[in-house]
Amino acid sequence: MLKSNLNAINTIINAHQNYYKITLEDTASNPASNCACITSSSTLEKKAMAMMGTIDKLEEFIENNDLKLDGFPMLKVTSWNLETNQISFDFCFPITAKKGLASVGNIQLKRIESKESLKAVFNGYYRLSHLTWLNLLEKAKRKNIEVENLPLEIFYSNPRMGGEAMEWKAAVFMPLKK
Template identity: 35%
Template sequence: MSRLKLFRVLLLAVFLVVGIWYFFIKDYNYKVTFSISQSPGIIYNSLIQWNNGEIPNNKVVTTLNQTPFNEVNQNLFLGDSVLKINWSLKKKNDSTTIVTAKFKDEKNSFKQNLQVPFYNNVFVNQSISAVKNFSKTLIQNKKNYKLSGVTHAKIPPQNYAYITLQSSLNDKASVMVRNIPTIMNYIKDNNIQLAGNPFVEITNWNVEKDSIKFNFCFPIEKRESYPETYQVLFKQTKEKEALKVVFNGNYKISHMAWYQIIDYAKTNNINTDNLPVEFFLNDPHAGGNDLEWLAEIYVGIID
């Protein structure tokens, strides 16, 4: 066989393999990638809440499944069209994450594979628009809070009264507010002196189900005993090594600090219990600029 014929055969084989991969194996029709200076955890949390700019009552994005902090699969409903989106998150460096969105039109996949390389059809424009919407959401969300760098610190010892609660991450603050009277009425009725700022200790965090169990805690004066109650419990804790971030912003989104600490721990091979403790240094009822509210967020280090 001459070299020319061999070259043609090899070229045909390459085209055949590429064609089979492109039309029958590749699991997406169009891909968009961008970088942003946010941690994978914060981006993941935003994806789970994302609704393509629509109001909550008009649900156009459904999350199918997810791998926390790494991948999210969703359906985006646009009129009669349904776009399947695979989002993947990969750290580029300490401050930057690469976000990749793979789009597929399952009803017209072959057609999209034919058209996408040659011009921006409706499907391509819808895909680009969705990514732009999400990236703008990330940028806008970041304006609502400030995070310090991660430092090594110690969770201070505490003597406190607490009640046990559970909620989703986004509902944590509202659940706390509704239950303040339960614990504060007990403290006031029994003339117990407060001894510090209220705080929350997370006892269970199910990332995939977006649910937490936590103790809502109020430091109190030490006594030999306290009047019995079936709602309010008491506890003492010792000082504990931890990673710490100072958070400024509305306490409804204080969990943004959790993701930064966990990302730092993973990057630096530090074992943590992934059970944040939040100390609230401002009274939200006093109002004011949310960005002036201060909280100290800790995640315990495991030896």
């Protein structure tokens, strides 16, 4: 019975790994950005759905204010409860700063500062990109590196444009503690 259960779990893990690839890299600094952001809370597994629920509002804000994008969409985790998998995060579109621009409703103007971080590249369905966070935490533990459990993801591909998910790319940064 135990052997069949282990075989079943192994089969599920192997099948799951066909949907993503994680490449751990060296330390790097994330880019600094001025952003239009919407704050959301969800579980790790539902973060992609929460992000998708805000894209249209962010795009409308950018269009209505005649803003120029200055990078790729980002997710900046502001809190992460590792026991419950609950997260709060800012989903942001980097923009060129514009004089007189103000926050509107739930859209806040924020600055994401550059921080030295452990870095990884994620390829695959973005709803699984949080698995990279766990890989980075494991790397930090193995190498005795202190990190903040507040990852930043930069999404280089737009899933709404279709394409092969394994070609979608995100850079994931886990900031080092100072």
